[in-house]
Amino acid sequence: MRHNTQDKTLYRNYVSKWKFLIQEYELVKQKRHPKFRFAADFYRFHQTHRQTFLKYYHRFHQQGTDQALVPQKRGPKWKSRRVYGYIEQQVLMHRQQGVNRYEICQLLAPKLNHLTPSPSTVYRITQRYGLNRLTPKLHQEKRRIVKQKAGELGHLDCHHLSKDLIASDPTRYYLVCVIDACTRLAWAEVVTDLKSLTVMFSALKSFNLLHQRYQLQFAEVLTDNGSEFAAPTQPATHPFERMLLELGIKHRYTRPYRPQTNGKVERFWRTLNDDLIDGTTFGSLEEFRDELQQYLLYYNEVRPHQALDGKTPKQVNESCQRITEHIHE
The missing domain is CATH 1.10.10 (Arc Repressor Mutant, subunit A)
Structure with a gap:
């Protein structure tokens, strides 16, 4: 029986075919071919596709070996x-x-x-x-803490409150919250609108309160791309961006249409709604602010957190490393 594993017939046919076509193509390029004036006529006569021919043509000129004229293994190359x-x-x-x-x-x-x-x-x-x-x-x-230092990253977001939250007051109010990624220390302020200047002052007040009560200082802040937070092209003219520049805090942005990136503060809104807001009507804005402040103290200093292995944010803050490069006046 004939042994075909070492048969080089196909190899020789490929090499002779492409070498002949390459010689013919060179004559066409030099405008010395007796039959073909244009390359298109050359491709049409030999029934070969331009892209296929040029693949072998360039490969042969780069490698200079007969092996370049043989079909190669298809698929991605490691390097x-x-x-x-x-x-x-x-x-x-x-x-x-x-x-x-x-x-x-x-x-x-x-x-x-x-x-x-x-x-x-x-x-x-x-x-x-x-x-x-x-x-x-x-x-x-x-579930473990991704950030290992207090103040390494702060999550900041805004939350819309229901119009019927305050009795006999149809005004729409909002919350602006800052929460630390490592310790889960959080603080929120009530505002009447979400203009960039209003959000800037409320965020600055939250930064100062967290610094005074818990010695917490932020190196980076993560927000969404809303107009109240973001002006990547002209940060010096935007109130919130300018405040971060003055404080030396790096501003990071979430991926568009993906609130999971800012998941810690989104989870805080759910907890706040379940514990304080849902099903409750307050007599006045001052009453709601007082209740909110009392709840934040409870959240930070008394309430155990599953993500912190049953510890309170204050306990974690007292025992973990912290960022000390930035000081808020």
Whole structure:
């Protein structure tokens, strides 16, 4: 029986075919071919696609070997398509902390810049290592404090209150809240509108109260992209952005249409509604402000938190490391 594994017939046919076509093409380019005036006529006569021919033509001129004229293995190449190993390790490190793919991209972006993998790439990496689904252990890790220092990151958001919250007062009121990512210390102020100047003063008051009572100072603040917070192109002319510049606080923005990025403060709104607001009507705005202040003290100093292993935010604040680079006057 004939042994065909070492048969080079196909190899020789490919090489001879493409070498002949390359010689013919060179004559066409030099306008010396006796039959073809244009390259299009050359492609049409030999029944070859322009893109296919140029692929072999350029490959042959780059490599200069007969092997370049033989069909290559299809599919992505390791060095050109796969992310670097150190990036994979960072993705896996964050995933083992229970962080989802969108949050991983946001955490890596400041360090990797244009090398930051997309969410789909992060998913493929976690799938390759069997981490695409959170195990009970990873779910538990997710509940742990991502930020390890008090003041490392503050979450800031606005909340709309119901018009019937204050008896005989149809005015719409709002809340502006700041909550620390590490300790969960929180403070909120009642405002009558969400103009940037109003939000700036209420946020500054919250910063000062948290600093005076809990010695809490923020290095970064995370907000959504609302007009009351954000003016990335001209921060010096926006009241809230200018305040952060003056205090030396870095401003970070959430991913558009994804409130989960600011999840800690969103969870605080739910807790506040369940414990204080839902089903309650207050006699006056002053009464509501007093009740809110009492609840915030209870929330920070008495109420145990599941995310803090049953401790209060004040207890965690007293025992953890803190950011000391920024001082609010």
